[in-house]
Amino acid sequence: MSNPYKDFDGKSLDKLKEYEDEIPDDDMEKLRKKRLAEMKKQAQRNKFGRLYNISEPEWKTEVTECEKDVFVVVLMYAPGKEECTLIERILSQLAVKFKDVKFVKIEGRLAVRNWPDQNCPSILVYYGGDIKLQLIGLDSMGGPRSNANVLEWAFSKIGVVKTELTEDPTAEAQRTRFNRLDDARKQFMDEGDDWLN
Numbered sequence: 001m002s003n004p005y006k007d008f009d010g011k012s013l014d015k016l017k018e019y020e021d022e023i024p025d026d027d028m029e030k031l032r033k034k035r036l037a038e039m040k041k042q043a044q045r046n047k048f049g050r051l052y053n054i055s056e057p058e059w060k061t062e063v064t065e066c067e068k069d070v071f072v073v074v075l076m077y078a079p080g081k082e083e084c085t086l087i088e089r090i091l092s093q094l095a096v097k098f099k100d101v102k103f104v105k106i107e108g109r110l111a112v113r114n115w116p117d118q119n120c121p122s123i124l125v126y127y128g129g130d131i132k133l134q135l136i137g138l139d140s141m142g143g144p145r146s147n148a149n150v151l152e153w154a155f156s157k158i159g160v161v162k163t164e165l166t167e168d169p170t171a172e173a174q175r176t177r178f179n180r181l182d183d184a185r186k187q188f189m190d191e192g193d194d195w196l197n
Contacts, residue, residue, distance in 0.1 A: 047099065047100075048095065048099050048100065048101065048102045048103065049095060049096055049099040050092065050095050050096065050103070051075070051088065051091050051092045051095045051103045051104070051105055052102070052103065052104045052105070053104070053105055053106070054104045054105070054106050055106070055110065056106070056110040056111065059106065059111060062102075062104055063104065063126055064126065064129045065129065066102060066126070066129075068128045068129075069128075070100070070101070070102055070127075071101045071102070071125060071126070071127050071132075071155075071159075071160045072101075072102045072103075072104065072125070072126040072127070073091065073094075073101060073102070073103045073104070073123060073124075073125050073155070073160065074104050074105070074106065074111070074123065074124040074125070074126065075087060075088060075091050075103070075104070075105040075106070075121060075122075075123055076105075076106060076107070076108035076111050076112070076115060076119075076120055076121065076122040076123075076124065077105055077106075077107060077108060077120050077121050078107070078108055078109075078117035078120035078121075079107060081117065081120055081121075083120070083121055083138040083144070084120050084121040086121075086138070086144070086146065087121040087123070087138070087141060087146065087151075088105060088121075090146060090147060090148050090151055091103050091105070091123075091151070093148045094148055094151060094152060094155075094161070097148075097152075097161075098160075098161045101155075101160055101161060108120045108122060118137075119136050119137060120137075121137070121138060121141065122134070122135065122136045122137070123135040123141065123151075125155070125158065125160055127160075132158050132160075133154070133155075133158050133160075135154070141154075142169075142170060147169070149165060149169040150169050150170060152165060153165050153168050153169055153170075
């Protein structure tokens, strides 16, 4: 049996109120109750909201033995490394946006014995104690121009977050680069024509 009100799923209570005249009272009450239950469940999940610093003894409880239905995004960093600071800022932004995902950071060499600083920043994504994604080094995270959208897109591809992005943000940057190259080529060709005349 199909749901005639599936377009109303996820709508705010205020938005539902706008349709009171169009939806029978019994159905409206069911929609309200369903939405309240969804909001309550999400509120229980939205308990993180920041990037937490953890130490080596906390690794097991905070990462590998974390609640089974929670994604854990781990930043392994090298202190004082500019690239790590960039990714730390980005993950802090994403932690505020996606409060149901646990974001933690730990010095790389404390997380994994002898982890080389050149591999930092590294991001590991865990779910149910298993690694679901590994991004080693800044280039795997979009390079020096990495931003929150790039990592949000990467996380959305494995279900860590639900995104409203409709396209890989790196695709736009690549198109811009190609357009600049094309413009430069055209300018060079035009200048070449002037030289021949």
